Amino acid sequence: MKKDLKTLIILFKAHQSILNQVKLSLEQTQLSVNEFAAMEALSNKGTLTTSELRDYVLVPNSSMTYVLDTLEKKELIKRERSAQDRRIQHIALSQKGKDLFTEVYETHFTHMRAVFDILDPQEEQQLQELLKKLGKSTY
Numbered sequence: 001m002k003k004d005l006k007t008l009i010i011l012f013k014a015h016q017s018i019l020n021q022v023k024l025s026l027e028q029t030q031l032s033v034n035e036f037a038a039m040e041a042l043s044n045k046g047t048l049t050t051s052e053l054r055d056y057v058l059v060p061n062s063s064m065t066y067v068l069d070t071l072e073k074k075e076l077i078k079r080e081r082s083a084q085d086r087r088i089q090h091i092a093l094s095q096k097g098k099d100l101f102t103e104v105y106e107t108h109f110t111h112m113r114a115v116f117d118i119l120d121p122q123e124e125q126q127l128q129e130l131l132k133k134l135g136k137s138t139y
Contacts (some may be wrong), residue, residue, distance in 0.1 A: 018115060025111040029104045034059055034067045036108070039076065039093060039101045047092040049082075076100060 019033070021085060026036050035045040039057040042048060048056065070090065071077040077098035082088035086139060093101065 013101070021112065021115050025108045026104075029100075029108075031104070032067070032070075034063060035071055035076075036104070038064075038067050038071060039089075040105075041093060042077065042093045043101050043105075047090050050089045050091060053091055074132060089121070 007075060022033055022036075025122065026033060029036070031039070037057045037059075038053060041053055044054065045052075050064060052066065053068075054061065057067075058063065058065065064111055068077065068079065078092050078094050080090045080092075082090060
């Protein structure tokens, strides 16, 4: 007997619902989800290469280039070519980017925390473990 795809459908619907909440939370910031994710990675990890940032944010090369170009035009990041290998760029938040991220993060965190507050701490921990297990099994 074949298993149905109910779990997959529930997972997709939950993903879409949470993504909609992320977009709603960021609506007033003039930042896209990918721009915010890149800024969050740079805020947490410090200076990263383009490929490190792309892996952290999980977007394709072409999308990452667009995100970085947009953030640079907004003066929210700085890009520097590596002295050792000119193909490599090092990306960091500018002071303006740091200031904006600090301003935006707390509101975003509060909004997104409310999404997960329907779960008690044990349920949230279990969800994290199950999602990690599922993610690791697909590589």
